[in-house]
Amino acid sequence: MTAMNHSNSILAFDRSLAIDERSWLTRGALVTAALFVSVALFAPLLAWHQPIVCKYQGTYHFPAVADTFSRIPLVGGWIQKSKPFRFPSFDARTALDSDTFALWPPIAYGPSEMIAGANLPASGAHMLGTDDRGRDVLARLIHGTRVSVRVGVYSMLLAGLVGIIIGGAAGFYGGAVDWICSRLIEIMMCFPAFFLILVVMVWIGNGVTGVILVIGLTQWTSIARLVRAEFISARELDYVDAARSYGATGSYIAIRHLLPGALAPTLVVLTFGVADAILLEAGLSWLGLGVGSEMATWGGMLRDAYDQIRTHPGLMVAPCVAIFLSVLCCHIMGERLRRSLDPRNSYGRSVA
């Protein structure tokens, strides 16, 4: 069940499940989330077909480091322009002369590199084995994390932005603007998200950016509804009247007085939304309509496992565990956030 709406009532598990600051559940979720993000950030340092440091024909090179940072906007452009060194692959790991040395990442295989026999079992060289085309499963898992985290974070940032703008306009101006924005939200909520995403993907084509755009532009409805409700209830409060009385302009009130109150609950919805986005992206990749088959993704790995489910069922373990853990992490963190931001759910005391 992807894209379930989390705005009004989420997994409300009260105090029955110990999700407070010091519980092992919260800590575990935070640590796992941090792990996922750092794996995503530093994927080429963990698994890549180029060495981290190498000395080749007398000079030192850092190809994997360069590839790690080549995705960052400004630095990336500079790195790509400087044409990073490529370690020649013919003698990459075996035949090195005395002057040449290379420090390889822990997994010295790229995610799309067909290096060994197909469907090898787990071993020292391939800790999770290889898939049907002889690609290292662990390397694919690591680089799949990169896609999932990027899609999850960026699409939710986009959804948050759109949701805050539309919901905020509706709640702040009221009247005709509110009517139009509310209809817009209603219209978007009528489309099964996956249907709309699939249809738009036909036009946009494969690619991470396309997936981020499509998910971000379809998943903002719950945020917009939430922000609208927050703005409407806060608009009537005394401190807003006070601000108006000393001559604050509309945009000042909206940004300085109304928005901060709406941001906290938005953050909760966004945290749950990251899980939904990861699920949507994996579903798209499973169908072969998402990021594209040339990139390693969790959904694509699941599809490869599905295609030979009778012969090599073990292949599905790694992507299944990764998806499950990331989604669970987001849910626990979201629930934790919700509880700490909602005064009615504070520990032990109830305001009402």
Added chain:
Amino acid sequence: MTSCGLDCRTPTPHDNPLQHRQNGVWHYLLKRILLTIPTFVGIVLLTFVVIHLAPGSPATGTVGGFGESGVSAANHDRLREHFELDAPVTKRFGRWIMRVACFDFGQSFADGQPVSKRIIERVYPTLILTFSIIVIALLIVIPVAAYAALNAGGFVDKVILGACVGLYAIPPYVFGMLLILVVGVALDWFPFSGLTSEDHAQMNGWQRLVDLINHSVLIGACILYPLVAYLVPFVRATMLAVLKEDFVRAAFARGLSRRRVIFRHVLPNTLRPLLTVMGLIVPAVLGGSVVLEVMFSWPGMGRLLYESILQRDYPVIMGMTVLSAVIVLGVTLIVDVLYALADPRVRYA
């Protein structure tokens, strides 16, 4: 609704809401039904924009996207004709609305059949499955959630909640692959491909029904468990909130039996919020059906959409998109009407 002869004057919008009691519900229903019209126009407009904002036009040979499989020359001309690309935009949009209203989306590129016929034969299985699964989910959720809420904080409650949180984090397609592996392949209990057996045509009525149900068990389970895992904590939390209300305490104070308080006072107030969630569940289930139906080779809406996307069957794609949104719009309307009839407070909101 009690009618007290004193308040029979025509209501005006500025009246105290409690004063136009008798007209409240009809007023609200009329407003609610009229509000679906702009939403419907919006749905039609959005699909129109999606197809016409595409790079080039829907009839352009290669629209980019997946591979080189563009639109053939014959289809190109049919598309130009079908979407009347030479006419002005306003006229095109008017025609598109008329087409949607008449449920006429032209002919499928794949086999030349009318799109509406192709869609309708695929809509039935998905809708029947979706709604029966929702009913089954409610039958499971309500007793389980009620038990958890009445024993809140206990061991069983914690186990139920923990199981729900864990289950909800498993994506349906992962669960589906596990089911195929364990129940379908290893144990061989249920078929996991298609909707009918090969000898379906030779069966009598009862055997056919059993055959259909057999083929829907695994995909049904994949739709069912996230629903249950989502709804149990929701209903439980609602019920806990209701249990804290004054009227429940008052009912106990009046000496009513526990059973009567729970069934007559707590449950109705718990189940009403459940109605509103239905409007969110239906699009989620329909959207989730795409991957599941492809996985189980199940001939429903989701798989039709997937197939037509692979074949670039634009008339079918547009028809499916509009239809799915209209189904959700209808469900939301019905839910809101039922809610207004069930809860007098809504009418005055």
